[in-house]
Amino acid sequence: MIQSGVLPAQTLRALIEQGAIAADPAIIPAQVQPASLDLRLGTVAYRVRASFLAGHGAKVADRIAEFEMHRVDLTEGAVLEKGCVYVIPLMERLALPAGITAVANAKSSTGRLDLLTRTITDGGAEFDRIPEGYTGPLYAEVCPRSFSVLVRAGQRLNQIRFRAGQAVLSDEALKTLHAADPLVSGEAVISEGLGFSVDLSPGKEDLVGYRAKPHTGVVDLDRIGHYPARDFWEELRTTEGRIILDPGAFYILVSREAVTIPPDYAAEMAPYLAMVGEFRVHYAGFFDPGFGHASAGGMGSRGVLEVRCHEAPFVLEHGQVVGRLVYERMSERPETLYGAGLQSNYQGQGLKLAKQFRTASQIPSKKITATPPQPVRNRTQTDNAAATLPPRKKG
Structure with missing residues (x-):
C-alpha cells in the first residue's frame, strides 16, 4: 500500500x-x-x-x-x-x-x-x-x-x-522540521510555507540580475552553454539595493536566502501572500529531495526568481519577501537525491541563467549563513495571481 x-x-x-x-x-x-x-x-x-x-x-x-x-x-x-x-x-x-x-x-x-x-x-x-x-x-x-x-x-x-493523500506540511510541522534540520539560516519566516526574499545587494560588480532583451535570435534548446548571454540579456546593476521593474519585461533575479530540501521532503514554489506587488515569482516551482542539502553534497542553494512585471512600474527592494516554499512529505525517501549522482544543473546555484547561455561572470552561491528575510514594509498590495515575479529549481 x-x-x-x-x-x-x-x-x-x-x-x-x-x-x-x-x-x-x-x-x-x-x-x-x-x-x-x-x-x-x-x-x-x-x-x-x-x-x-x-x-x-x-x-x-x-x-x-x-x-x-x-x-x-x-x-x-x-x-x-x-x-x-x-x-x-x-x-x-x-x-x-x-x-x-x-x-x-x-x-x-x-x-x-x-x-x-x-x-x-x-x-x-x-x-x-x-x-x-x-x-x-x-x-x-x-x-x-x-x-x-x-x-x-x-x-x-x-x-x-x-x-x-495529503502531503503539505502545516506551519507547526514546518517549524518543527526547521528546528531539527535548518531550512534557511537564522529565523525562518513561516506563514503557509517558508518565506524567501529577493537579493538586490550590490556585489563586487554590482550585478544583481538580468533582463531579457526584446529583439533577439532563436534559442535552440539542445545547445547547452552555447549562446553568449549578452546577445539575449541585459545585465542589471544597482548600488542602491533596489530596481524598478518595467511592465511587460522579464527578469532573472535570485533569492537572498540559501534554502535546503531535506531527503524526506519535497517543495513547491507559491506566492508569498495573495498580494505582494505587481509581479509573479513562481513559473517553475518543483524542488526535489536533496536540493541544497548536505546529504546530497549541497551547502544551501539560492532560488532563481523568474520575474515578470504587470501593468505598472514597480519598485523592488533588497530583502523584500516575494515568495514562499510549500514543503511536502515524501511517501518514502527516494533512492537517489537531487544532486547526488544525477546531472543536476542547479545544485549549489546562485544567480544563474538557463543552461543554454554562457556568461562572463556569475554571482557565487551563498552558504546557508545568509541573513533571514525582513518583513515587507507598508506598501500597496495587489493580487499576485493576476500579476506575473518564481525559485523553480533543477533543469
Missing part, C-alpha cells in the same frame, strides 16, 4: 510497470527524477488562436480542431515563435489509480527562458492539476514569451509529480 505523501522515483517506476503511467515510445530512465517524472513533447505542435482548457466533458483534441490555425512537424525540429500559443500532445498518458493525484509544472530551464509551459487534460478545468482516476492523454500548452525557441520531439519542457 502506498503511504501518504509525494511519490518517489521507485514508486513512479512501479506505476510505470503497472501501466498507470504509459508512453509511446516507452519511458526512458532519464525521465524519472527523485520526486517527479519529466514529460516529453510529441511529434506535432498545433498553433492555436488562444490558450484554452478543455472543460468538463470535453476533449482537448476537439478543442484543438476548433482553435487550430496550422500545425508544425517537430520530428526534425521547428521554431515556436515568440508570442504564439501552441498545444503539443505529449508522449505520456495516465491511468491514475484511486487516491493518486498529479500536479505538473515547467522545468527550471523552461521557466528561465520565459517559456510558458502548462499541462492540460481532457475534461480539465485547471492547468497543471490532474485528479485521481484520470485516464487519458496529456498535452503541453507552450507559449514563448521572450525568445522564439527551436524545439524537437522528445524534449522535456515540463514535469509531473504524483501524490497520495
Whole structure:
C-alpha cells in the first residue's frame, strides 16, 4: 500500500510497470527524477488562436480542431515563435489509480527562458492539476514569451509529480522540521510555507540580475552553454539595493536566502501572500529531495526568481519577501537525491541563467549563513495571481 505523501522515483517506476503511467515510445530512465517524472513533447505542435482548457466533458483534441490555425512537424525540429500559443500532445498518458493525484509544472530551464509551459487534460478545468482516476492523454500548452525557441520531439519542457493523500506540511510541522534540520539560516519566516526574499545587494560588480532583451535570435534548446548571454540579456546593476521593474519585461533575479530540501521532503514554489506587488515569482516551482542539502553534497542553494512585471512600474527592494516554499512529505525517501549522482544543473546555484547561455561572470552561491528575510514594509498590495515575479529549481 502506498503511504501518504509525494511519490518517489521507485514508486513512479512501479506505476510505470503497472501501466498507470504509459508512453509511446516507452519511458526512458532519464525521465524519472527523485520526486517527479519529466514529460516529453510529441511529434506535432498545433498553433492555436488562444490558450484554452478543455472543460468538463470535453476533449482537448476537439478543442484543438476548433482553435487550430496550422500545425508544425517537430520530428526534425521547428521554431515556436515568440508570442504564439501552441498545444503539443505529449508522449505520456495516465491511468491514475484511486487516491493518486498529479500536479505538473515547467522545468527550471523552461521557466528561465520565459517559456510558458502548462499541462492540460481532457475534461480539465485547471492547468497543471490532474485528479485521481484520470485516464487519458496529456498535452503541453507552450507559449514563448521572450525568445522564439527551436524545439524537437522528445524534449522535456515540463514535469509531473504524483501524490497520495495529503502531503503539505502545516506551519507547526514546518517549524518543527526547521528546528531539527535548518531550512534557511537564522529565523525562518513561516506563514503557509517558508518565506524567501529577493537579493538586490550590490556585489563586487554590482550585478544583481538580468533582463531579457526584446529583439533577439532563436534559442535552440539542445545547445547547452552555447549562446553568449549578452546577445539575449541585459545585465542589471544597482548600488542602491533596489530596481524598478518595467511592465511587460522579464527578469532573472535570485533569492537572498540559501534554502535546503531535506531527503524526506519535497517543495513547491507559491506566492508569498495573495498580494505582494505587481509581479509573479513562481513559473517553475518543483524542488526535489536533496536540493541544497548536505546529504546530497549541497551547502544551501539560492532560488532563481523568474520575474515578470504587470501593468505598472514597480519598485523592488533588497530583502523584500516575494515568495514562499510549500514543503511536502515524501511517501518514502527516494533512492537517489537531487544532486547526488544525477546531472543536476542547479545544485549549489546562485544567480544563474538557463543552461543554454554562457556568461562572463556569475554571482557565487551563498552558504546557508545568509541573513533571514525582513518583513515587507507598508506598501500597496495587489493580487499576485493576476500579476506575473518564481525559485523553480533543477533543469
